[in-house]
Amino acid sequence: MSKLPHIGTSIFTVMSQMATENNAINLSQGFPNFPVDERLTAILSRLATANVHQYTPMSGYPPLIEKIVRLTHDSYQRKVTKDEILITAGATEGIFATIQALVHANDEVIILDPSYDCYEAPILLSNAKPVRVPLNDDFTPNWEHIEASVNHKTKLIIINNPHNPTGKTWTPYDFLQLEQLLEKFHNLLVLSDEVYEYITFETTHISVHHRPKLWHRSISVSSFGKSFHITGWKIGYVIAPEHLMHEIKKVHQFLVFSVNSISQVAISEYLDVVDLKSLSAFYQKKRDFFRTLLKETKLELLPCEGTYFQVASFANIADEDDLTFTKRLVTDLGVATIPISTFYASGKDTQCIRFCFAKDDATLIQAAERLLKL
Known part of the structure; x- marks a missing residue:
């Protein structure tokens, strides 16, 4: 008998696998794709x-x-x-x-x-x-x-x-x-x-x-x-x-x-040579760049005060649940994101999705170009 019977494969694994299968841009998992210092x-x-x-x-x-x-x-x-x-x-x-x-x-x-x-x-x-x-x-x-x-x-x-x-x-x-x-x-x-x-x-x-x-x-x-x-x-x-x-x-x-x-x-x-205080400015530049790109889409951007995640609402685009929408984004447009409902025990659907913008500019530009087709 399982000790964790209701816990299956995580949504991060599911979306990353779908991204690989569909040759999609992976903005789902929270990891950078640019070089280490x-x-x-x-x-x-x-x-x-x-x-x-x-x-x-x-x-x-x-x-x-x-x-x-x-x-x-x-x-x-x-x-x-x-x-x-x-x-x-x-x-x-x-x-x-x-x-x-x-x-x-x-x-x-x-x-x-x-x-x-x-x-x-x-x-x-x-x-x-x-x-x-x-x-x-x-x-x-x-x-x-x-x-x-x-x-x-x-x-x-x-x-x-x-x-x-x-x-x-x-x-x-x-x-x-x-x-x-x-x-x-x-x-x-x-x-x-x-x-x-x-x-x-x-x-x-x-x-x-x-x-x-x-x-x-x-x-x-x-x-x-x-x-x-x-x-x-x-x-x-x-x-x-x-x-x-x-x-x-x-x-x-x-x-x-x-x-x-x-x-x-x-x-x-x-730690003797790095300046951690510069990290916020580095990611704020990426956040602002990504938000500027997404403003040209039909997505509604929610405030982003920290982290390297941007939440957006698709309520004015489609009348479907967020898991269905994210899967369609992967298969139809080639962009992988995470549905916010999976972070709720209740599965509450706010028609919001999460993007990771800890990516190089070329990746973010390419993703935004695809999202313009929404």
Whole structure:
């Protein structure tokens, strides 16, 4: 008998496979198609013949952990210790290890829909209950509904800011509401998925690291893969209070023990030369370019405040569900996207689709030319 009977092949796999079969432009999966920084590849090339190929300590390569201490202070003015940091095999492993470590049987976990698909499985494998709470129609948190969904069994609320799939970012008001919620429910913890933390545009990213009231009750997850355009490296990190991190490390050591060594050493060196503050400007240029291209189509563009995803409505183009529409885009026009309904447990259909614009300009231009035929 399956432990996850209702979970099948992910929509990302389905759409990417359809893109391959139809020779379509793949704007569905969230990965860049442009070259990695030559400074990073040069470091990696040099390290290939260095003595960096054995296990690192379970928590991570010590110099990299020290760099994350410094990065967290530089980015958020928060002082964390090396014992509060864990290098993980991508953000997904960090999320999985955190949930498995902290969520017990019959606990409840709040997931705000639409949501990324890696949250629910570790909750179910913990014999706990995922409680899906829809965001407002503009994809902002509905705090009245959230608070009504929290009770004495609620162990965790998962937040994702900047938000995949919608590109929304949280406001100071949202964090104030979160802090007030934690004041009312003393056993409640926050798992903050911040893998797009360095990709925000007109408004500056607000992190749990900015909010001292949340420090002892929150676990943050970050992604070097997203920040450095190296998604295939599968490397991220978790920051949590030491007493929570102690439990997370117990699970981590039996999932992967330690993350691959050469990537940790390479990123540690790369952090000395890269400017993460430039990442937002880089992606804002791509966002603006892509939005300019799509304005010539019949699609209605929704706001994009962060991430490298653009959501668009096709409600004025076709009277069909979003999954049917996205499949037709692949077969008829040769462009692969993701239907937003798949991010809802209820399958709520808003007639919206998600594009990934982390692509080179030629790819975006070619995709827009095809979408003009809508």
